[in-house]
Amino acid sequence: MVIWDKWRRPPTWMSTPTARSPIPSLRAAARPVVTYRRGATLGAVVGRMVVVALVVSCAPAPRPAAIESMTLHPAPPQPSAAGPRHLVGETCVGAQLSRPHVFPLFAGGDVAWTADESVTRTPLIEGPQRFTVLGFDGKSHGQISTSADGVASAARGFVGTSNFIGGGGPCAYPRPDGSRVASLGCGAAGGCGISVAIMGAPAPPSVTVGHVCRVDGSVVGDFDGDGATEAFPLEAFRRPGDVDGVPYAGGMCAQPHFAWYRLPVDADVVDFLGVVDLDGDSRLEVLVAYTPAGGPRTVTLYTPASGPARRLDRRASVVR
Secondary structure, X not given: OOEEEOOOXXXXXXXXXXXXXXXXXXXXXXXOOOOOOOOOOHHHHHHHHHHHHHHHHHOOOOOOOOOOOOOOOOOOOOEOOOOOOEEEEEEEOOOOOOOOEEEEEEEEOOEOOEOOHHXXXXXXXXXXXXXXXXXXXXXXXXXXXXXXXXXXXXXXXXXXXXXXXXXXXXXXXXXXOOOEEEOHHHHHOOOEEEEEEEOOOOOOOOOOEEOEEEEOOEEEEOOOOOOOOEEEEHHHHHOOOOEEOEEOOOOOOOOOEOOEEEEEEOOEEEEEEEEEOOOOOOOOEEEEEEEOOOOOOEEEEEEEOOOOOOEEXXXXXXXX
């Protein structure tokens, strides 16, 4: 699993040169120095210069300095506000799985948001955790209580006792008339739903969600709760960093969604998984999955920037 945390310092090879570390002049380094003794004839001096010039011109080119290889490791989780630890994962249902699986993604609350496995996975190994499972429409589609000794059929997943409304899982939901609504996009994206638990809590938590529109290659909505609408381009979610938005005053879509699946960006795909208050602080977090053509799927957690900035700050990412 590859993970990224916002607080990781950049590697030393990414730092830029400064005035205190000038690049040496190669021309000065190759300049020959010729000495001659007093009284030497002009022919002798010229001959010596020719010999030195031949030696310099035939000398092998200097080898470039070897680039030191570097292995990046996740930054340790940073302390945050006092309070419970909130666990965030995806609960997936599908023919390729023997039963519903929870795949841990992030943890926050008493620590700053992180994808460090020692924080996200260890609680599920040590004891049962009770998750609320959100469906494609942002509603609670059921619950799953993990079992530390359960046998998962998929690597890195956890199984347990699940109870879904109407038995449909994250991608389906029953109507009052008995029929079932199903999201084909949710199924195509893996058949998974955002799942939230409070570590050690006796019951799954209730969560608050938001809904956004997709307009002209952007997701549009009031992400920071200030009453103003912002637009964030889907293209920007492919880059490793924060996502800058712009004020939006255009028309909204007829039906805002909690999640938008399989959004094409060139040959790549972006799945806007949802806008959720994951840690109960009355501020919404944003979850987005990005899959490059032929590459791995990366899930990233963003939080809206404080103040007047229209920006989604990238907090943590994990390949799943």
